[in-house]
């Protein structure tokens with residue numbers, strides 16, 4: 023088998039409904055012939071398959087609202103001109119950043135993956151979250167820190183995980199949290215600053231990525247198999263594609279969202 | 283736990299269906315038939331997110347926590363207390379049943395763990411302790427939501443939502459009798475440590491754990507918050523006494539003459555009689571003072587309102603209110619910049635018997651006399667006759683003055699008028715010697731209140747006190763002497779008689 027991509031279709035379908043649920047809106051291509059059952063593995067093999075792709079959108083996205091930081095001089099001072107929210111972060115040629123891409127189905131049911139011991143850091147700096155979208159494994163530490171000399175409360179709104187809402191009034195405060203169940207997405211927000219939103223994709227495996235400023239992503243180390251890959255964007259909803267990996271190859275899955 | 287052993291979820295289901303489902307919904311999703319009328323809406327039990335806990339932020343509550351909410355209810359919300367309506371057994375059964383709505387309670391990794399709260403340190407009521415508390419109130423950002431003076435009017439207040447996106451007010455810290463989790467310093471301290479999960483109110487425990495604050499300092503903050511409310515919740519006294527003042531009438535809301543005048547509190551509730559009914563009023567009560575001179579009366583009405591409406595900063599909140607609360611109309615109203623309003627109502631004439639006009643703005647046959655003030659024209663009030671909730675005819679030469687101040691989440695409005703009336707047929711003449719019925723209506727424009735959507739009181743009374751005439755002071759003394767004298771006489775006579783009899 024030459025491992026051709028049997029189907030990368032999700033991206034071809036434009037979204038018509040805005041949805042933040044994990045239901046894919048785009049139809050998947052006809053299912054690939056079942057791949058030989060992959061052996062269960064505890065760590066993603068470094069030389070497994072790779073899925074890369076580019077994400078873009080068509081149409082014109084509404085302008086991100088400008089943030090009025092007049093109440094927070096210390097944050098305001100960190101920007102030469104008033105910053106905007108990050109609802110749609112676009113690169114050149116409508117490349118779309120901050121899309122959470124992950125393998126939503128196809129991994130062996132009995133596979134268990136060890137969470138890395140390194141933490142994912144979420145920084146509150148200039149009254150914005152860095153990063154705005156992140157992926158994290160079940161059990162992996164999320165280190166939430168405050169780099170601003172003022173009060174942020176960080177609240178997680180979740181369904182499958184326990185939410186939380188803790189305050190960090192001082193610069194240098196940190197809080198480690200872990201999530202116990204997969205959930206796409208856990209919403210993070212600050213209620214002092216209504217514009218502060220971040221999203222965490224919580225996965226039981228390491229096969230996820232967040233698209234960069236140029237809209238590109240890459241998921242590495244996949245064992246052979248046929249996978250459903252889902253792309254989630256906070257405003258444009260979700261799309262799926264089906265990708266089959268046969269060996270240590272690299273496949274492409276591009277996604278195109280429709281702005282609305 | 284002993285508690286668990288006695289719980290029976292099928293019996294609990296019966297209690298639940300009968301008493302709780304109307305609000306919390308058959309499946310515990312917070313969507314009962316009554317749910318769409320109230321803010322905050324009934325709790326959705328499926329997420330197992332509870333506000334009142336003794337456990338750390340994000341954790342499940344203990345059974346004791348849940349039982350407390352069921353027993354006492356959540357003051358300041360539609361959630362009633364059940365201690366006096368259901369038996370011990372029924373309350374425990376229903377407790378066990380509401381836990382079955384969420385899988386989190388079945389998950390053994392989610393054992394709730396009670397926090398170590400410690401005891402309130404001594405010395406908490408002195409000025410120095412309160413100063414320390416106030417300092418942290420400012421430095422750790424309570425004011426962002428609760429406002430400089432704690433009336434829930436901070437810069438972030440208009441943007442607040444609960445987890446489900448419903449509008450939520452930052453608590454007015456001057457009304458501890460409406461705190462969900464209880465009014466005491468200890469209750470407040472516990473809420474600061476645990477947060478109120480599902481709402482924007484976060485936990486402040488990390489400050490202690492990470493040594494940014496000592497436990498004593500957080501207790502001082504709780505004590506400061508407690509000091510903002512009166513020592514005891516206000517009690518309703520039916521009759522507003524307006525003393526006669528010899529100096530000039532205090533027309534300004536902050537005239538120092540008001541300091542010496544007794545204040546009266548009256549609770550307001552949503553107008554739920556006429557369509558469109560309103561179950562989510564923002565104004566919870568009015569504080570009233572009144573004085574009169576030989577020829578005029580001044581009435582000062584003070585009420586807490588988080589916004590000086592119209593205020594475009596609150597449009598988002600207003601939109602959320604209209605989206606959350608079901609209207610009696612099928613069409614949902616668009617948010618608009620409505621003003622705040624205060625209506626003071628009297629009968630047209632002082633009734634001689636117990637007969638009073640219909641409190642809710644009179645009727646077509648029995649009008650009421652009203653003073654209407656709106657924040658759109660702060661220094662004016664309109665006098666007129668209301669003939670039912672929908673009809674108001676302003677009177678020419680109404681003769682009512684108004685002066686208003688908006689100050690950190692509070693309106694203070696002074697109404698003034700001559701005692702005598704130019705038109706006794708429709709304008710009440712104020713006279714001493716008889717109790718004059720009075721009622722109050724308040725509308726917060728930024729909360730979507732206009733038309734029939736308002737907070738209402740029932741009839742209370744206003745009495746113009748006469749100065750106590752000099753002879754009244756003397757006569758009791760005389761009377762006492764007289765009685766005493768008579769008594770002495772009687773005793774003396776009796777003694778005389780006895781001795782006389784003895785002599786016989």
Ligand SMILES: [Cu+2]
Pocket residue numbers: 149173174175212213214215218
């Ligand atoms: Cu913030």
